[in-house]
Amino acid sequence: MGCKYACFQDWSVSMGKQKRPALSAEEAVITEAGLKHEKKYLQSLKDRGVGVFEVPQQGTAEERAELTKAAMRKGKEVVYQAALYSHPWIGFADFLIKCDEPSDLGDYSYYPLDTKLKKTATADHLIQLSLYAYLIAQVQGKMPSEARIITGDGAEKAVYTNIAHYYFLEAKNRLENFIAGHYFPSQPDPCKHCSDCAWKDGCDQIWESQDHLCRIANIRKTQIKKLKDNDINTVTELVELDDNYNIKKLSSRIFQKIKKQATLQKHKEKTGKSVTELLPLEGGRGFNRLPVPDSGDLFFDMEGDPLYSDGLEYLFGVYYRSDGEDFKAFWGHNHEEEKAAFERVMLFFGEHLQKFPNAHIYHYNHYEVTALKRLSSRYGVCEDEVDDFLRRGTLVDLYKVVREGI
Template identity: 35%
Template sequence: MKLHNDNLIFSPSDLILFLESPFASWMEHFSLISPEALDLKDQDDAMMLMLQDKGAEHESSVLEGLKQQGLTIANIGLSSDKKAATIQAMKEGADVVFQACLSKGKFTGFADFLVKVAGSSQLGDYHYEIWDTKLSKSLQPYYTIQLCCYQEMIAAIQGRYSNDFVIILGDQTQQRLRTQEFYYYYQSVKNAFLQLHEEFDLEKYPNPSDSKSWGCWSNYAKQLLKEADHLSQVATITRSQIKKLNADGIQTMQDLIDSDKPSIKSLNTDVYKRLKAQAQIQRKSEGLTTPLFEIINTHEKLGLALLPQHSENDVYFDIEGFPLIEGGLEYLWGCTYFDEKGDRKFIDFWAHNEIEEKIAFKSFIEWVYARWQQDPTMHIYHYANYEIAACKKLMCRYGVCEFEVDQLLRNEVFVDLNRTGFVGDSIF
């Protein structure tokens, strides 16, 4: 999104941002007309910058593959007037137009590739398909919105959009999708997007809690929710629960804390009581170094009660992975534990390539397996399924430690804290 002669110019990427976060889309508009708003923007994300570099490498790899097929390539990036150069290349029938500059109405964008295919158009007995590169190894729904926007723009030149568009994933596989299956959904998203920006009001920003994410405005969104004492701050609360509470007059976290209502319409009474107790303990915990907590007495084991008995030899385990190379790389295996004196210790296993990854995996498994053999009551605590999935993946990839991993899994030595419902500032 940018301003040109006091007019807003949008890109297909702006539609994707809107789909994920109407709030972030509104903030992008706001920052254009009020530059001081840029101070509210998050700092550059190093991972995002790295993803951009990897995306450019993937795009260059696809371009090189097309060149090796002997196809004529029109590289629009080398032209001063990119829009005119794109139209000229299409009229001349280049096999591939790279970084094509397309526009229609308020939208302008650069398509990765236009690929010439048979089929009549205003250009002659051929027309162009949109091909786009993505680092992901699987299709994502929002890809279709971006590609349909390009289809609408290319139709302004050749008089039609192509029957299909192609997405080249990070593993070089090509996914061909039918334009017609997504075009009307794209139109509905585009209309909602344009309505937001055509009716832009500085006094009315979209509620951050209604967005799936906040883009590069996350810190500001959290600040607004905190200032509004929004119910979304209550741990584990869902959007549907917030709507039910709002419908019964409970608009803020403090409203929930102060509420003397015995029940809420359409909301399970036990859930209502739990949310109220959760809000109360979070409010009491504000400003404390260690959050307060309560033990819930119940006949069945729930939450932290699911955890096994403590052992002096317990291990707390986390993996850091790098997904931007083929197959990924589990580059850091970190464990903290307590020694016989009760002092906290840390052990790490690093990997910079596949050879070191195999060594790190094997070393970690042998270390924790030996620890478990010495003390069958010890456990390995981790959060969510990533660590287990990584161990299974590398066990199969390298053909090592199959027996040890199998024994650790069968005997439930790994304990997933996420499955206990363990969250910060939580009572369960």
């Protein structure tokens, strides 16, 4: 499903051939939040008087799997930290929940339930739960008809196992063949999973040592392939090409753009000094996106906590020119305060723009616009004001200006 190189690294860890990289600070925070979410659900079961068998964390995976099987055969209501094993597969489900569907165990069976910080189920979640369902079936003689997820906002969502089962089997067979055939990649290739991959730092070191073309900012995989098809394999080789060099299936304009970016990066690498060059002006792009400056222009930034239950926009910051204070901060430490802060900042915008009707609100990238639309929809307030900002072009994205202009 994902990156073959990362898959190989994970397999090497499972075989004891290497250690997994230490968690980054961000990963550690997410892991802690995930464990807290899981423990909160566990406590809610106990508070309701549900009988929970907790599988000990000591012992081998096989020993823990035997304890899990024994608990299932005894008909425990809930099995926590269940170890599920069927060679060569092993999985650790957060919870197994007893239900009334008959199975080889008796007049009952189990389905898996996992706690997740995300608010919606993802494809990865479906595959993970499908693996658990497959392993549960090896014990109770039938597939669970469903699995469940407790999402980050506390909602319990059902996932029907037949939806992803056959895709899971295909993915399972692919992985087994990959391991059995030793089709291990000799080096990593950049992919969409890189940004949140545990192996990213190691891959970056490899690409840096190889002077890999992927290190050129904003280059696409298809463009890298076209360059390599023309025997251009490093950034240095690209930079040393004549400006009029012909690359098959790559337009001269795109080639010049990639080569110029590579040249600027190489200059920084050699001298330690950054160099910027302005791109040719185009209608409605780059610096042509900028409106006429106004003394009342506002510069707006937001900060959010994605790990807070259902997300939280905790800071709305606005910088502006004035005789007094130049920065306003609107804080929200919970959802009630978030709503109030949103309404206050929107009121400030409205009153300020009445005084400065030609002013604009500048932000960087789409986060602020997306968050304002989400908050107005969630709380049912300021919807007309947000819509008015969007229609009138009051909000100006400086990221687009920079990306298209430099």
